[in-house]
């Protein structure tokens with residue numbers, strides 16, 4: 906009960922592809938909610954960190970390929986919501 910209340914106060918959002926056109930807008934929107942932390946996973950293959958320049962001090966940025974599960978595991982761990990904007994699948998790893 907207490908845990909649920911605490912989680913309700915401070916959420917953890919993760920946005921993959923957060924340095925892209927849509928992802929960076931989503932990041933700004935989530936920060937605007939003001940109800941939690943925002944972490945971005947992006948390999949900068951097409952996105953640019955400059956898209957997040959104005960909010961860089963408010964987020965945690967991880968330059969990681971989402972197909973590298975060992976790398977993203979600690980980032981998505983404990984997340985309330987993961988927004989998958991970066992890429993639909995990682996078929997090359999299957």
Ligand SMILES: NC(=O)c1ccc[n+]([C@@H]2O[C@H](COP(=O)([O-])OP(=O)(O)OC[C@H]3O[C@@H](n4cnc5c(N)ncnc54)[C@H](O)[C@@H]3O)[C@@H](O)[C@H]2O)c1
Nearest residue numbers: 922924925926927928947948949950951952970971991992
């Ligand atoms: N922009 C539009 O108008 C529009 C319209 C409809 C659908 N979409 C779809 O929405 C998605 C995002 O579009 P966008 O315009 O923001 O594209 P974008 O290229 O600006 O953003 C995609 C982001 O994902 C990152 N990325 C790609 N592969 C990755 C990987 N393997 N690991 C980590 N990060 C990775 C890129 O570096 C980039 O920052 C795309 O799938 C696109 O097809 C876009």
